[in-house]
Structures are given as C-alpha cells and as structure tokens.
Amino acid sequence: MTTPDAPVLEARDLHKSFGALVATNGLSLTVRTGQIHALIGPNGAGKSTAIAQLAGSLRPDAGEVLFSGHSVTRLDEAGRARLGLARSFQISALFPEMTALESVMLAVQAGRRHHARFWKPASADDSLLEPARQALYTLGIGHLARTRASDLAHGQRRLLEMAMALAREPRVLLLDEPMAGLGFVETRNLSAVIHALKADMGILLVEHDMDVVFRLADVVTVLVDGAVIASGPPSVIRDDPDVRRAYLSEDDAC
Amino acid sequence: MRPDALTLRRRLIRDGLPMLLLAVAPLAAMAVDAGWLVPVFTRMAVFALAAMALHFILSIGGMVSLGHAAFFAIGGYVVGIGSQHAYDETPAPLGLPGWNDMLISLPAAFAVGALIAVPFGWLSLRTRGAYFIMITLALAQMIFYLLVSLRAYGGEDGISMWWGRNTLAGLEMSDRLALHAVCLVILALAWWVLSRMTAAPFGWVLDGARQNEARMRALGYRPLAYQIGAFALSGGIVAVAGALMANVDEFVSPGLGHWTVSGELLVIVILGGLGSLSGAVWGALVLLGLEEVLMEFTQHWAVIMGPLLVVIVLFARGGVGGFLDRLNMGKRHDDA
Known part of the structure; x- marks a missing residue:
C-alpha cells in the first residue's frame, strides 16, 4: 500500500464554523505517500482546526475526508488511528x-x-x-x-x-508544529528524522519555521482565513505574489 | 503501570502486614477470651474489600465515585431478600425460589451490582471531576430512597435475619471465625484479581485515559468501554462486600446505602494511600480501628475523629502507604 505518490489522505471541500467565525472555508488538499505536505498560514488561519478535522477529533460541517480513497468523515478519531493515521500534538500530549x-x-x-x-x-x-x-x-x-x-x-x-x-x-502522519520550542540543533535533528520517514508514509506538516518548511516540503499549501490561497511546490509558493502579500511579507517584517 | 521499585521486604511490610494483622487479630482475640472483637475485624476486612474496589477505579482510572454505597446496599439486599424468601418459603422476585447459600448469594450480588453499575458508569462517565462525584452521589441517593420504599422488605427498618446467616455450600456459618475466614479469602482473591488487571493491558488503558484521554483516542483507543467495564467490576465487588456485611450483621437496611458510607469508603482509600491496592486494607484498619477505640472513651467520638483525619491526611501525605514508602526511602534501589 506504500506506492509512492498514491493519495493516502484527502480533504475535500471542508467547511467548519464556530458561530460567526469561519475556521475552515472550502479546504481541499491531498497528502501522498512519499511526500511531505506542508500546511502554512498566519496565526489564526485555521491550521489546527484543519488538523483536528483530518484526525477526526473535530467533525466538519460539510465536506469529506478520505483515507486511501475511502470516506472516513464519519469515523471517530480512534477509528482513523486504527486505520493508520497518527498525529503529534502542538503542545506535547x-x-x-x-x-x-x-x-x-x-x-x-x-x-x-x-x-x-x-x-x-x-x-x-x-x-x-x-x-x-x-x-x-x-x-x-x-x-x-x-x-x-x-x-x-x-x-x-x-x-x-x-x-x-x-x-x-502509520501510513499518514499529522505533525502539528513539531519543532515548536526546539533549539537549533534539535530542529535540525528532527528535520532529518522527518525527512527519513517520508519514504514509508504521507506526512502533513504544520510548521511556523519557514526554513524548515521550504527545506522539507514537497508540496506547500497556504491557508489564510480558513481558505487555501495557494498550493504547489515550494519554489512556486515562494514566488507567489498572493502568498508574499498575505503571509511571507509580514513574516519578513519581524 | 506505575514503576514498582519496591524491594521484597518493603512489599511484605506494605502489602503483607495488614493482611497478616487481619488474619491473626481475631485468633488473638479468641485466645484472650475477647471473642466479641472478632466481628470488628471482620468489618475491617469487608470495608477493605469495598474500599479496594473503589481504590481500583480511583487510583488507576481517576474515577472518584461518591456513590459506591449504592452497590454496598444492593449486595446486602441480595442477601437479605433471598434469605427472607428462603425462610418464608415464598417466591422471591422474578418467581425465583429464595436463596440462602453464599455460593448463590455472593455471585448473585456481584452480578446484580455489576449490572446496575453499567448504566451508572455510562451516565457518570459523561462528566469528569466534581460533576462525576455529584452524579454518582445522585444515582446512589436514588437507590437509597428506592430501598426505603421497599415495604415488602421492611422499608426504612430493613430486614433482620433473625433466622441466621447464609450457609456456605450447606455448612452453617454461625461460627464467627469461619465467617471471618471467608471474608479474608475473598479480600485476598479480589486483591489478586485487581492487581493482575492493573498490570494487564486493561489497566494500562485505564491509567493512560486518566492521564491523557485525548492522547489515548489519537492512539486509537476508545477508553469509555474500558472505564465502564472497570466501574462495573468495581460495583460488583462492592456488592459482594455488602453481601458479606449483611452476613456479619445478620441485618440489612437502607443505611448500608447511605451517602456517608460512600464517604467512609473514600476516606479509607485516601487514608490508606493511592500508591498500592493494599492502601485500602491499611485505611480500613486505621479508620475502623480508630472508630472503635474512640467510641470506648466518648460517645462524641466523631468530634475527635474528624480533626484527626485532617491531621493524618495533611501530615502523612499519600496515606499510610505513602508514609511507609517514605520510611523506606533509603532502601530504594532499582528505579525501573
């Protein structure tokens, strides 16, 4: 089942609102075996909400989650974990x-x-x-x-x-800011570990450290206000004017 | 699950000593012509059994139940009701013939207790923390008032088994030492089963869910079924303790299910310490022993007992078990 490039986890048009706050607005993405798919975006863009819906701890209002082509939208978190979906938490749990x-x-x-x-x-x-x-x-x-x-x-x-x-x-790994709070050496070591892992699984990486993202990722999806504004290889994303305006520019400023 | 860094000697003192006391004390009492003391020790064994069942879900599973008296009373009434019908030769509920042998009444008490504990656990486990405590208390109060309303079984007055105790496999149990031995064997059996289950994957899952339930789900566990199972097991064992209590007292009443009994069980668990199941035995020895001694001096024993408990909990953190562990700190070897 570890055919390279086979889609292993897919989000199709996910929507999720908390009252008036739209946290996820038509999110679609595909995580493939052998790829590191980075999900980036400014604070409050809805990255953690997206992870929660993929992992199954949060149910989307609309849209579908597919695991190896089968819908798991109605499956709870434990059920998805049993299929081969693993996650690490933003705050060590x-x-x-x-x-x-x-x-x-x-x-x-x-x-x-x-x-x-x-x-x-x-x-x-x-x-x-x-x-x-x-x-x-x-x-x-x-x-x-x-x-x-x-x-x-x-x-x-x-x-x-x-x-x-x-x-x-696992066959898919969801990593919610695995480098948060790590030092330089630790970050480099963990990057190497993650890079070595992708041969056997699909990885979705939420990360703030842009150096890490552009070094590791095969595909980058940029999320702003719950919606995807760009998705593609790092080289394309880096030069995308929308992305620069919405996200990278503010990052450069600090 | 917790790393057990205890040397054999420490284990013997912490776990073996209270059992040895419970085994030897009644014999000593008989030897000095104080046979009336035997039921005091039997009570300790019975309360230790009930408290151990509570200890299991509290220390491993994090479920602080203030409703376990309900199961205690249910077990007592399984004995009382069966015994009354056996004596009257009238049909018991569900058209069953009355029962008056422990080989029937004890397993029956376990089954009924565990069965009622399933919905109780399922309801209570929708909440955590203080709410869990309040819901278990509320459910237990329901059982208490239900028992009060049972006119056929004495209502508030309960059932006096003046015709005598249950038999055991047909043998009369009028001998106090024999009954004590039965209670002690069951306590040891429960201890063995509960410690096996604590160390088994079942116990690990409970322990993991207590420490981090969200993480357990992310790993692929559904802890609720395990928690309900543990709650039911605990309820069943407490019902067996209640069934034994009915035999010790030859009397059952709704008082067995009074909320203060739930509180007493919690006090025993905390007093004994959460580190090891033997804490329940220590707690029962200390609490019931203190009660007995203080009652000798004054009828206002509770006035002394209350502050004394506070002092013990404040100054012997971790209860008796924790106290013993600290005494032995220097002997700690393998920290694995």
Whole structure:
C-alpha cells in the first residue's frame, strides 16, 4: 500500500464554523505517500482546526475526508488511528506518570488485538517492548526509556511525542508544529528524522519555521482565513505574489 | 503501570502486614477470651474489600465515585431478600425460589451490582471531576430512597435475619471465625484479581485515559468501554462486600446505602494511600480501628475523629502507604 505518490489522505471541500467565525472555508488538499505536505498560514488561519478535522477529533460541517480513497468523515478519531493515521500534538500530549518506554508501549499496544487483555502483565510483553524500544532509538532517545515523561526536557518530550506517533507504523502522519520550542540543533535533528520517514508514509506538516518548511516540503499549501490561497511546490509558493502579500511579507517584517 | 521499585521486604511490610494483622487479630482475640472483637475485624476486612474496589477505579482510572454505597446496599439486599424468601418459603422476585447459600448469594450480588453499575458508569462517565462525584452521589441517593420504599422488605427498618446467616455450600456459618475466614479469602482473591488487571493491558488503558484521554483516542483507543467495564467490576465487588456485611450483621437496611458510607469508603482509600491496592486494607484498619477505640472513651467520638483525619491526611501525605514508602526511602534501589 506504500506506492509512492498514491493519495493516502484527502480533504475535500471542508467547511467548519464556530458561530460567526469561519475556521475552515472550502479546504481541499491531498497528502501522498512519499511526500511531505506542508500546511502554512498566519496565526489564526485555521491550521489546527484543519488538523483536528483530518484526525477526526473535530467533525466538519460539510465536506469529506478520505483515507486511501475511502470516506472516513464519519469515523471517530480512534477509528482513523486504527486505520493508520497518527498525529503529534502542538503542545506535547504525554502520559506524565509513565516512562518513555511505557508510553510508546501503550502506543504500540493500541494497534494490537490482544488475546490476554485482562490478565497478562503488559510490561512483560516482548511484542510490545521491542517495537517500542526501536521507536525510541529511531528518534535518538533510547537512553531515556526509563525516564518518566514528566521528567523529560522540552525537546525530549517532542521526540517522545514523535516516537508515540511512529510506534504504530502509520501510513499518514499529522505533525502539528513539531519543532515548536526546539533549539537549533534539535530542529535540525528532527528535520532529518522527518525527512527519513517520508519514504514509508504521507506526512502533513504544520510548521511556523519557514526554513524548515521550504527545506522539507514537497508540496506547500497556504491557508489564510480558513481558505487555501495557494498550493504547489515550494519554489512556486515562494514566488507567489498572493502568498508574499498575505503571509511571507509580514513574516519578513519581524 | 506505575514503576514498582519496591524491594521484597518493603512489599511484605506494605502489602503483607495488614493482611497478616487481619488474619491473626481475631485468633488473638479468641485466645484472650475477647471473642466479641472478632466481628470488628471482620468489618475491617469487608470495608477493605469495598474500599479496594473503589481504590481500583480511583487510583488507576481517576474515577472518584461518591456513590459506591449504592452497590454496598444492593449486595446486602441480595442477601437479605433471598434469605427472607428462603425462610418464608415464598417466591422471591422474578418467581425465583429464595436463596440462602453464599455460593448463590455472593455471585448473585456481584452480578446484580455489576449490572446496575453499567448504566451508572455510562451516565457518570459523561462528566469528569466534581460533576462525576455529584452524579454518582445522585444515582446512589436514588437507590437509597428506592430501598426505603421497599415495604415488602421492611422499608426504612430493613430486614433482620433473625433466622441466621447464609450457609456456605450447606455448612452453617454461625461460627464467627469461619465467617471471618471467608471474608479474608475473598479480600485476598479480589486483591489478586485487581492487581493482575492493573498490570494487564486493561489497566494500562485505564491509567493512560486518566492521564491523557485525548492522547489515548489519537492512539486509537476508545477508553469509555474500558472505564465502564472497570466501574462495573468495581460495583460488583462492592456488592459482594455488602453481601458479606449483611452476613456479619445478620441485618440489612437502607443505611448500608447511605451517602456517608460512600464517604467512609473514600476516606479509607485516601487514608490508606493511592500508591498500592493494599492502601485500602491499611485505611480500613486505621479508620475502623480508630472508630472503635474512640467510641470506648466518648460517645462524641466523631468530634475527635474528624480533626484527626485532617491531621493524618495533611501530615502523612499519600496515606499510610505513602508514609511507609517514605520510611523506606533509603532502601530504594532499582528505579525501573
């Protein structure tokens, strides 16, 4: 199912309003396997609302979400996750009392049909342990396996956040500002990780750091006031006059 | 789920000691000709059982129920009603013959308690925090007034089982030590089951949902079913405790379901500490023990008890279990 360029997640004409506020206004985009699709836009453009609708935690007023060509608009977040849709949260959403390893094991377990759900101790289950360790090592935090999530530094939390999302070998990854609050080195490292991941999955990346976006993205979609004003390869987007006016110019100013 | 960094010795003290006390104390009482004390210890075991069931959903699942007295009373009435019909030789509800053996009444209490806990849990779990507490309380009050209105079963006065306790597999249970042993075995059994389930994937999901429910959904879990399941299991066990209580007292009344009983169970859990299920046993020992001792001195024992509880909670944070853990801080080895 990992044919390159096959559309794996599609939004078709999504609309969402909160009272008078139109948060999503006719959003359409396609995330393909093997591609990093960046979703950018000024603050309040509706990026997080869009992610929520794709992930299934928010139901659109109108429009459709397709996963591998099948409509998942009516499927809840857990159901979409089971199909292979993973997300990381803008503000690290971890299990504070669990160790890093336990957190990722819990993520791995979510994809399993366990025959001994009620009885066998989960911590002794090698089929959870090994993939969890692997995910932590992939992100370079294998040495923190036994550290509680609440004791991790900010950058490490972001990496654990990623490890949990990756543990289930998803087919689509929604990343909501994964670099937020990271230092220069951490950002570079995480960029490398994300770049390496795209071979096996489609990635939708919401990110404020324009250097990161233009370095990583294969396709960039620009959202302003809930509507798409431009979509295309980074080189085209960079020179698009509408985008410059609506978004990049204000970014340059600061 | 929580990393268990306890050495064997600490575990023995924290988990084994209260059980040992409950096992030995009645024998000691008999030895010094104070047999009247045995039911005091049996009460402790029964309350420990109920509190442990509450502990399970509270510490792992984050569900603070102030309505567990309802299940306690339901279990008691399963015994009382069956026993009354067995004695009268009249048909019980649903046309069933009366029942007067623990092999029937205890599983029946569990089943009825768990069954009623499902809709209770489903309703309560639409809310969280203080609202959850209030809804469980409200639902329990419904059960309380329902029981008061049961004229056929004594209304407010309840049922006095003057004809005696349930039998166990046909054996008379008039011996206090025998009944105590039954309660202790069931407490140990519940402990074993609940700790297995805590460590199993089932417990992990509950624990994860308590810590971050949104994240659990994003991972592909639907925690509600697990939470309702845990609530039902908890309700069933508390009903078994109520059924045992009915046998200890040879009496059931709506008082078993009074909201203060729910409060007492919560106090036991908090007093014992949330770190380990054995906290429920410690809490029951301390609370009921204090009650008993203070009552010896004054009928206004509650005036002393209240402030004492506040002091204990303030100065022994984490309850008895937390206190024991801190005593042993120096012996902490593997932090895995």
